[in-house]
Amino acid sequence: MGQHDLTGTPAPARWAAVAAQVTGPAHAQAGGECEDSFAAASTADGEHCFLVVADGAGSAARASTGSRLAARAALHALLLHAPQAPADWETVARAVFTTARDALVLAAAAAGGELRALHTTLLVAGVVQVGDERRLVAAGIGDGAIVVGDASGFRAVAVTPRGEYANETVFLTDGRFADRIALHVESAPDLRALAVMSDGVEALAVEGRGTRPVAGFFGKLVDHLAEGGDPQAISQVLSSDRAALQSDDDKTLLMLVPDRRTEP
Amino acid sequence: MTELTAEGLDFAVNQEPRCPCVLVLDVSGSMSGEPIRALNEGLATLQATLREDPIARSRVELAIVTFGPVRIAQDFVVADEFVAQQLHVDGSTPMGEALIAALDLVETRKQAYRDNDVNYYRPWVWLMTDGAPTDKIDAAQERAADAERQGRASIYGIGVGDDADMTTLARLSPGRPPLRLKGLAFQEMFRWLSKSQSQRSRSSNTSEVDVLQHQPLALPPVDGWASTT
Numbered sequence: 001m002g003q004h005d006l007t008g009t010p011a012p013a014r015w016a017a018v019a020a021q022v023t024g025p026a027h028a029q030a031g032g033e034c035e036d037s038f039a040a041a042s043t044a045d046g047e048h049c050f051l052v053v054a055d056g057a058g059s060a061a062r063a064s065t066g067s068r069l070a071a072r073a074a075l076h077a078l079l080l081h082a083p084q085a086p087a088d089w090e091t092v093a094r095a096v097f098t099t100a101r102d103a104l105v106l107a108a109a110a111a112g113g114e115l116r117a118l119h120t121t122l123l124v125a126g127v128v129q130v131g132d133e134r135r136l137v138a139a140g141i142g143d144g145a146i147v148v149g150d151a152s153g154f155r156a157v158a159v160t161p162r163g164e165y166a167n168e169t170v171f172l173t174d175g176r177f178a179d180r181i182a183l184h185v186e187s188a189p190d191l192r193a194l195a196v197m198s199d200g201v202e203a204l205a206v207e208g209r210g211t212r213p214v215a216g217f218f219g220k221l222v223d224h225l226a227e228g229g230d231p232q233a234i235s236q237v238l239s240s241d242r243a244a245l246q247s248d249d250d251k252t253l254l255m256l257v258p259d260r261r262t263e264p
Numbered sequence: 265m266t267e268l269t270a271e272g273l274d275f276a277v278n279q280e281p282r283c284p285c286v287l288v289l290d291v292s293g294s295m296s297g298e299p300i301r302a303l304n305e306g307l308a309t310l311q312a313t314l315r316e317d318p319i320a321r322s323r324v325e326l327a328i329v330t331f332g333p334v335r336i337a338q339d340f341v342v343a344d345e346f347v348a349q350q351l352h353v354d355g356s357t358p359m360g361e362a363l364i365a366a367l368d369l370v371e372t373r374k375q376a377y378r379d380n381d382v383n384y385y386r387p388w389v390w391l392m393t394d395g396a397p398t399d400k401i402d403a404a405q406e407r408a409a410d411a412e413r414q415g416r417a418s419i420y421g422i423g424v425g426d427d428a429d430m431t432t433l434a435r436l437s438p439g440r441p442p443l444r445l446k447g448l449a450f451q452e453m454f455r456w457l458s459k460s461q462s463q464r465s466r467s468s469n470t471s472e473v474d475v476l477q478h479q480p481l482a483l484p485p486v487d488g489w490a491s492t493t
Contacts, residue, residue, distance in 0.1 A: 057470065057471065058466075058469050058470075059469065059471070059474075116474060119471055121469075142469075143469065164384075164386075164415065165384065165385050165386045165415075165472075166383035166384055167281075167385050167386075167470060168386065168469070168470055168471070168472040168475055169470075169471070169472060171471050173471075174472075174473040176473060199469065207279075207381075208381060209381075245319070247466075249466070
């Protein structure tokens with residue numbers, strides 16, 4: 001782990017969200033828009049913070065609309081439900097996914113189109129406070145990854161069940177979605193960083209079918225941000241030629257890191 | 265101790281997800297003359313066009329099974345290393361046996377991907393004939409139906425010329441209707457195949473549920489080289 005070992009850095013009192021997003025070269029060349037969406041917010045009292053990333057399917061006609069609606073609806077539902085039942089993540093997460101899916105069902109009906117035109121993944125993660133205990137919560141459907149950094153290093157959580165094939169997944173908009181939601185909750189007193197990413201970033205930064213984060217990648221990002229580095233640099237990494245060769249898909253990386261303004 | 269194999273090293277050097285495609289090609293006597301010449305030209309085009317694509321060249325993998333007699337003319341190799349060999353006409357048309365050999369080859373390859381922790385895309389089996397089978401195809405039909413139902417592979421049937429047995433091709437490619445090649449437009453067909461493999465080898469996600477329900481994939485139009493009748 002070396003220089004990326006997070007042991008010894010204090011657990012932060014407050015968090016800052018950092019986002020980087022680049023349109024994949026394939027979409028950019030075709031004059032298309034980014035089909036990933038993200039959203040992040042904390043409750044007014046700062047007790048609970050959430051990150052949301054949705055990746056509209058490349059094969060879907062209205063992919064960017066699907067991901068945008070899903071991300072927005074999910075964040076609203078998180079802010080609504082999580083403070084009421086912070087200790088019951090499964091119930092909250094299922095309500096969040098159902099709300100987001102309902103938003104897409106309504107949008108498809110309003111447009112007189114098929115739900116599959118709005119195919120999107122949905123990943124949510126955050127930090128909730130349950131009494132004196134800080135918990136890390138995560139849930140997802142479809143590919144992409146949620147990576148946690150703490151005193152023991154970096155690891156993937158709420159790893160969604162993968163099908164046999166690399167480019168096929170189950171979306172929020174699929175019939176079987178409720179069975180395929182991956183859920184994770186843990187007590188997280190040592191949490192130092194949380195990252196949620198679309199599969200374009202997963203291709204660069206997580207090996208072994210979404211299970212093994214590349215410690216060097218996340219370690220360097222966390223170090224960079226901890227030293228007050230410009231968050232823009234992350235977008236530059238994601239839009240590099242090397243990143244494009246790994247995946248020409250859209251790339252979205254949303255992170256929670258210690259808020260430097262509140263650090264000593 | 266882990267066994268060190270050339271294959272293992274190939275995967276270690278190239279960890280890219282693989283997009284396997286096996287061509288099952290009829291090279292029986294009736295293909296002699298202009299058809300086999302055009303087919304060989306088409307394969308050379310496939311080699312050239314795949315290599316032009318910086319992503320596909322390290323992700324698309326090609327294998328060739330010829331019949332008859334059934335022969336693995338080319339085991340799976342990444343497009344970058346694929347060299348189109350000259351195929352020669354020989355023998356009869358054991359189409360059923362050839363398709364089974366191809367489906368076996370696919371399963372063996374997928375196991376190698378899994379053993380080496382390499383992601384992969386749904387394999388394509390590209391079955392092309394200008395005639396009718398000279399062997400019984402019942403077992404092959406069952407394997408084909410099972411492959412489609414279980415999502416093991418997608419089988420495409422291509423008929424060449426007026427004597428191609430489209431009914432048999434339909435039985436052996438139950439996921440989608442067979443296509444009939446326009447004349448000897450092998451070059452156009454392989455250009456299309458190259459283009460669609462290039463598209464597939466990028467991570468443009470599709471729904472697993474849609475694929476199993478045979479929702480049409482967003483592929484380039486085939487009307488430049490094929491008809492559905």
